[in-house]
Amino acid sequence: MPPLLGDAMTSNRARLSAVLMLLIGGLFAFQTHATPVGGSKNHVTVWVPQYYGGRVYVSTFDYTVNPATFTQKSLYVGSRHCNPNSVVVQNGALYVVCNSDFGGRDVVLVYDAASLKYLKAISGVASDSKNYFTGGSLIGAVFDTHGNLWVSAYNGNDLLRIPAGRLSSSSPHIDRQVVDSPDSPAGMAIDPSNGSMWVVGQYAGGIVLNFSDATLNQAGTFLGATALNPSPDYCISNSAGPGCQNVPGLFNAPEGVAIFDGSIWVSNNGGNAPTGTIVSLDLGAGNQLVGSTYGTTVGSPFSCPGGMFAAHVGGRTATLWVNDEGYGIAGTDCGSSGADQGDQLGRVLEFLPQDLRSHQAAPTPRNFGNSGRLKTASPGFGGIFVQMD
Numbered sequence: 001m002p003p004l005l006g007d008a009m010t011s012n013r014a015r016l017s018a019v020l021m022l023l024i025g026g027l028f029a030f031q032t033h034a035t036p037v038g039g040s041k042n043h044v045t046v047w048v049p050q051y052y053g054g055r056v057y058v059s060t061f062d063y064t065v066n067p068a069t070f071t072q073k074s075l076y077v078g079s080r081h082c083n084p085n086s087v088v089v090q091n092g093a094l095y096v097v098c099n100s101d102f103g104g105r106d107v108v109l110v111y112d113a114a115s116l117k118y119l120k121a122i123s124g125v126a127s128d129s130k131n132y133f134t135g136g137s138l139i140g141a142v143f144d145t146h147g148n149l150w151v152s153a154y155n156g157n158d159l160l161r162i163p164a165g166r167l168s169s170s171s172p173h174i175d176r177q178v179v180d181s182p183d184s185p186a187g188m189a190i191d192p193s194n195g196s197m198w199v200v201g202q203y204a205g206g207i208v209l210n211f212s213d214a215t216l217n218q219a220g221t222f223l224g225a226t227a228l229n230p231s232p233d234y235c236i237s238n239s240a241g242p243g244c245q246n247v248p249g250l251f252n253a254p255e256g257v258a259i260f261d262g263s264i265w266v267s268n269n270g271g272n273a274p275t276g277t278i279v280s281l282d283l284g285a286g287n288q289l290v291g292s293t294y295g296t297t298v299g300s301p302f303s304c305p306g307g308m309f310a311a312h313v314g315g316r317t318a319t320l321w322v323n324d325e326g327y328g329i330a331g332t333d334c335g336s337s338g339a340d341q342g343d344q345l346g347r348v349l350e351f352l353p354q355d356l357r358s359h360q361a362a363p364t365p366r367n368f369g370n371s372g373r374l375k376t377a378s379p380g381f382g383g384i385f386v387q388m389d
Contacts, residue, residue: 045387046348047087048323049096051380052335053343054078054104056087056096058116059374070370075116081105086307086383088141089113090149093167095122097141097151097383106133108141108151108162122162126174128223132160133174139255140307140383142188145195146217152185152199158227159185159199161216177227178216182207186381187257187267187307196233198257198264204239206251208266208281208289236281236289250279250291255381256308260320261353264289267305267322272336274303274326280356292360300362301349303327304334307382319366320351323382335379348374348384 044061056075062068075094077084082098082105089095094113100106108122124133136153143149147164161176182201189198195213200206209232222228235244238251252275256267264281276298284290295302303326312318326332326340327347333340349365356363376382 043387043389046321046374047089047094047385047387048348048374048376049084049087049380049382049384050343050377051083051085051099051102051382052341052377054083055343056084056094057375059370061368061370068369070373072373073116075111077109078104080107080109080118080121082107082109083380085139085381086141087385088143088149088383089385089387090143090147093119095141095149097138099138099381100135101137106136106138106153108133108138108149120170120172122172124160124174125171126177126223130224132156132158132177132223136160139185139381140187142190142197144190144197144217145213148217150188150197152188154184154186154202157183157185159188159216174223176216176222177224178211178222179227179229181211181229181232182209186255187383189257189259189264189308189310191259192312193259198259200254200257200266202253202255204237204241206254206266206268207235207237207239207244208251208254208257208264210234234289236291245289247291250293252277254279255306256323256383258308258310258320260310260318261357265308265310265320267302267308269304269306270334272333274298274332274334275305276300276302278302278305278308278322294356294360294363296361299327301327301365302363303329303332304346304378306380307384309384309386311386311388318353319386319388320356321384321386322349322351323376323384324349325376325378325380325382329378332378341378343377344375345378346376347372348376 046059048057058073083102085099086097094111096109098107110119124131136156139154140152149162159178166172183203185201187200215230252268253271254266255269266279268275268277277295280292281289305324307323309321325346
C-alpha cells in the first residue's frame, strides 16, 4: 500500500475522468462471457474492502435462475473507526482487517457473513496483556488449514496468530508472533498442497518467503522476547541475502499473493507509481524458484494490482481474482495523491489459466454480466475474498 499523501478528498472531475476512462478505454481488452467461468458455478460472492470509503461491498452473482441476478450489499465499518484493508470469511463469519494509516485503528472486526450484523472486535491483545495490533498497520489476513487466523502487520514486521480455539470467544487473544519474516509483510496465502504459508513483503523492494505448517504452528509460546523468527523453506527477493535467491528487478512493491494453476502469483503494486505487472513463481532446477512476469504496459490490464485471491471449488477450474486499484484510471499514481483517492474506483479482475498463460504480455480478464460493478478503492491493499459454489 503506498504512502497516504495529499488531500484525502477526490474531486468530482477526477471521479468523472475515472468513470469515462473505464467506459471508453478499459473494457476493450476483456473477453465476453455470460458467467465468471462459463456457467459452471451456481453462486459467486465477491467481498471487496473499500479502504477509502470505510465500507465492505458484497457482490453476489446467482446463476440458478434465468436470467441470472446480481445483488450488491454495502457494510459501513467507518463508524467503528475502520479503514478496511482485507476481508476473509470462515464458518459463516466475516473478518474485516482495519488499518490505522488513514486515521483509523488497527483492529479486526467480526460480522455475521449473511446478515452483516456486528459480532465483536479482535483488539490484538495477547496472553501477555500486550496489544500486538496497535501501531502495526494491519494489512492481510488468511486462515490456515487448522482454522487459525493469521494477520500481517506491515509496520510491526509481524505475522500474528489468533488460534482457532479462541475465535469463538468474546475476546479472542493473539497467541503467536512471527517477527522479521519478512520485514514489511503484506499478503499471505496458504498452499493447498501442503498447508505451508507464502508471505509477500516489501523488504528491499520485494521479497517472497515460504514457511512450512510445522514451522509456524510448532508447539511453544512465541510472544515478545520469545517471538518466533524461523528460517524459510523458500526465499526469493530483489536483493541478495543469506539463504535467499537474488533476482534484481523481479518485484516492485509487491502486495498480493495467491496459489493458482500450480504457480505462486504475486502482484507488483508499485507503491507510488503503476507497474502493470504480476509475477508467477515456479519451482525449477536445484529447488530454486523461477519467476516469470505477466503484463508489460500499464493498463493492459494491470495498473496497481494489490490483493489477490484464488478461488477453488471441488475439481472445477480455479480462477484468479486480482484487485487493481488503478485499473481504468488515467494517469493513476496508485492512490498516493488526493486526486487519485476515492471509493468505487479501479476494478476487481478475474482470470482463468488460459487468460494468463496464452497472453503473457497482455493478459485478458473475464468480462461477464455485471463484472464492471466489481469496483475497489484507492488507496488500500484490497485483500479480497471470493466464494464460489
